[in-house]
Amino acid sequence: MAQFDVVQVSPDGTVVVAGRTAPGSQVELVVDGEVIATADTNRNGEFVFVPDVQLLPGVRELSIAVQSPDVPDRRTASRTVVVLIPDREMLAARVAEPTESLPSEAPIALLVDEQGETVGVIQPSPSMAEPDTVLSLTTVTFDEDGYASITGGGEAGQKVTVYLDNEATGSTIIGENGYWTVRTQHPLAKTGSYKVRIDQTAPDDDTVTERIVTTLIRAGGKLIPAAATVVTVVKGNTLWGISRRHYGRGILYTLIYDSNSYQIADPHWIYPGQKFLIPERN
Structure with missing residues (x-):
């Protein structure tokens, strides 16, 4: 399928x-x-x-x-x-x-x-790579057993190896269309942080030509950036208001929604007691 x-x-x-x-x-x-x-x-x-x-x-x-x-x-x-x-x-x-x-x-x-359950997040990640870098990380999704499929872009024909906490978890050759996907060898814990490193090399050479390094947190079935603070929703809060308080601009509420979409069915409705991760504004 x-x-x-x-x-x-x-x-x-x-x-x-x-x-x-x-x-x-x-x-x-x-x-x-x-x-x-x-x-x-x-x-x-x-x-x-x-x-x-x-x-x-x-x-x-x-x-x-x-x-x-x-x-x-x-x-x-x-x-x-x-x-x-x-x-x-x-x-x-x-x-x-x-x-x-x-x-x-x-x-x-x-x-x-x-x-209708959210099983992953698909989004561009320009902050995870240098502007001149071909290599990119775009998608992290999970199956029902907790295995992650990590997808990105890179130079066709080159090799990509993904490391979690400095341990290789899989590698593949980038396809003709410039996309690659690596499935983790082991399921990831329901919650927890992971240091992620993605190296691009030639198929027959271990010399790294491109590299992405970031820290990700698994929360509610997806990976999100680790650089975040946490707020507890109180009566009267809105995503717009929380965004204005933390970023100075309410229109950046999408950053908060993106990092907490697994527990927000509708961005117009949030409830007292919910705990939201507030990612840093890059």
Whole structure:
């Protein structure tokens, strides 16, 4: 069955989607029930969508439909991606600032299973790599047994090795489309912090050409940046108000939502007693 490997949505709604399914399949990208792009898989079963259509602000559901050569019926992948795209025009009006002055925050993208439970977060991670570095970390998702699938980008044909707490947990060769995925050799604890190192090397040489080093925390079934403080919600709090208190600007509430989306069903509704991680503003 098809799976999402990469979903990147820019603030203006431009989207890039990559994934895998059976080789020789025709794949459709479906947004809110409407097909917006089609693609054929390569010999490795990989596909990439770069549709001309921009996603509108708000909550959007992305799914993948597959027509395999050996299965007559069109099938839809069991996992979908839910994307929250902030309405920059609305936010600008609320803070009386021109749209171009607002920070270019990436929309939030969550991987959701058939039961509607969040099983991972998919998001761009520009802060995890140097601007001139090809290597990137974009996605961390978990299966029901706690194994993590770590996905990113890099130079096609190069080797990527992922380390957790300085112990190698898997390696792979970066695909022709510039994407890679490594599944951890062991399940990760339900909660806990991990030092993550990702090295890019030539396939036959251990010399590191690119490297990412970061610390991540697993909380509620996903990994989030460790550099964070914690606040306890009290009566009358809103994400907007918490963001204004900690960052000086309410429109940065998406940073808090992103780090706590596993326990926030709707960003407009938070409840006394909830504990939220407040990531540092990069």
